[in-house]
Amino acid sequence: MRESVSRIITLTRRNIKEILRDPLSLVFMIALPLLMEILFYYLFHGLTCQFEMKYLAPGIVVFSQSFLTLFAGLLIAVDRSSSFLTRLYVSKARPFEFISSYMLAMLPLTLVQSVLFFTVGGIIDSSIFSVGMVWAILISLVTSLLFISFGVLFGSVCNEKSIGGVSSIIITGQSVLSGMWFPVEGLSGGFIKVMNVLPFKNATEAVQNALSGSGDVLVPTLIVLGYTVVIFALSVFIFGKKMKAD
Amino acid sequence: MTAIETKALRKEYKETVAVKGLDLCIEEGELYSLLGVNGAGKTTTVKMLCSLTAPTGGEAYILGHSVTEEKCRVKELVDISMQETAVGRKLTVEENIEFYAKLNGQRKEEIEKTKKYVYSVFGLEKEAKKQAGKLSGGWQRKLSIALALVTKPKVLFLDEPTLGLDVIARRELWKTISALKGKMTVILTTHYMEEAEALSDRIGVMKDGELLFSGTKEEMYEKTGKSSVEDAFIEIVAGGEENA
Numbered sequence: 001m002r003e004s005v006s007r008i009i010t011l012t013r014r015n016i017k018e019i020l021r022d023p024l025s026l027v028f029m030i031a032l033p034l035l036m037e038i039l040f041y042y043l044f045h046g047l048t049c050q051f052e053m054k055y056l057a058p059g060i061v062v063f064s065q066s067f068l069t070l071f072a073g074l075l076i077a078v079d080r081s082s083s084f085l086t087r088l089y090v091s092k093a094r095p096f097e098f099i100s101s102y103m104l105a106m107l108p109l110t111l112v113q114s115v116l117f118f119t120v121g122g123i124i125d126s127s128i129f130s131v132g133m134v135w136a137i138l139i140s141l142v143t144s145l146l147f148i149s150f151g152v153l154f155g156s157v158c159n160e161k162s163i164g165g166v167s168s169i170i171i172t173g174q175s176v177l178s179g180m181w182f183p184v185e186g187l188s189g190g191f192i193k194v195m196n197v198l199p200f201k202n203a204t205e206a207v208q209n210a211l212s213g214s215g216d217v218l219v220p221t222l223i224v225l226g227y228t229v230v231i232f233a234l235s236v237f238i239f240g241k242k243m244k245a246d
Numbered sequence: 247m248t249a250i251e252t253k254a255l256r257k258e259y260k261e262t263v264a265v266k267g268l269d270l271c272i273e274e275g276e277l278y279s280l281l282g283v284n285g286a287g288k289t290t291t292v293k294m295l296c297s298l299t300a301p302t303g304g305e306a307y308i309l310g311h312s313v314t315e316e317k318c319r320v321k322e323l324v325d326i327s328m329q330e331t332a333v334g335r336k337l338t339v340e341e342n343i344e345f346y347a348k349l350n351g352q353r354k355e356e357i358e359k360t361k362k363y364v365y366s367v368f369g370l371e372k373e374a375k376k377q378a379g380k381l382s383g384g385w386q387r388k389l390s391i392a393l394a395l396v397t398k399p400k401v402l403f404l405d406e407p408t409l410g411l412d413v414i415a416r417r418e419l420w421k422t423i424s425a426l427k428g429k430m431t432v433i434l435t436t437h438y439m440e441e442a443e444a445l446s447d448r449i450g451v452m453k454d455g456e457l458l459f460s461g462t463k464e465e466m467y468e469k470t471g472k473s474s475v476e477d478a479f480i481e482i483v484a485g486g487e488e489n490a
Contacts, residue, residue, distance in 0.1 A: 087326065087394075
């Protein structure tokens, strides 16, 4: 058990270094969402409620998490294609330890994303500074697991070249199907039903409701967790199989 | 002592048989080259011997330990450098070595000794602070092989170690591999016949999952009537085709 924990820590440290030393990951996960938060607030607030900071900041936090899918997936796909994982598999490390390390490496990043985007949002509109912000940061850690799980799954089945295209489905899904950029009330009932069933709108709502202290947090969080558990289990299974096949 | 022994080792996939009843015996300290054209079954054999892939038939032992029943023990005894350059690209050379040593349970003092040992064998010290991804292809490959030495394996598998390297980098790497002779058992798979000729104590020739020849290069010349490993290899493989 102690050996296993030690290996997970070693692998996690390595994964964090690999991600942080890639300037593109910082641009997409930190700089771009931050720019969007500031620009969209000053350009559009007052036009629709989506651009009020109490909705915009949680939306940006969850949107920025969708890039975790891309960068977690990319790291795994590169490790697989370069046989780095095969080499590590000759050590005593097990698939569960690898997957845990990829997921754990992303958590500090998502914590930085949440704290930064909420803090900047609070500096722009101080009304969002509340106990709800701490609650929203905690809920956002839960929602991040969904996107990291997608990344582990895609990284296990895709190669280095295809991972960008496949991950963009999740990034686009989070943009279009979360209701973060436009009011959903005017949409057709069928479309809203699809949005309610998929995890994207639920992830955004869970964090928005946690921040505002109004609306349901539990049900959307449980829906997101349900998807996360299924995708995580699938990714552990596929990752294990691919490791043997590679 | 026998380092590697296989008895009727077999690997079948759904529609193909990658390795067909391989019988092999390699002594401790030998440098044994496994030659074969693409699809001969070399890499599959290496993966079975490293406990990365389970055989579908037969048995294989590393220093007396079964690759199927004593996987953990086997993994302590072997290490592998695959044909792809398998390093952490964003880690420095030093961080790569430290990472792999820690992953294999080494403590601080031992890691320092390992670094000194690896630096001395591969001359990597001057590149220690550079990110692996920014090294030249030759240095990256050296690091990739160096990482396989971090665990101080008794049996080292080098799968196409010089694939894609220029002639100077390849000759450099030959020197490094030569320096390992006698210190551990080395199994080298390669497409370069002159590499096998220069480095090997013994040579095995595989084709379509079968071992057609195993012996010294002198025995290879004697069997085929040729005077180079390349000509002898072609004779053995082409002869196999004629017999088939």
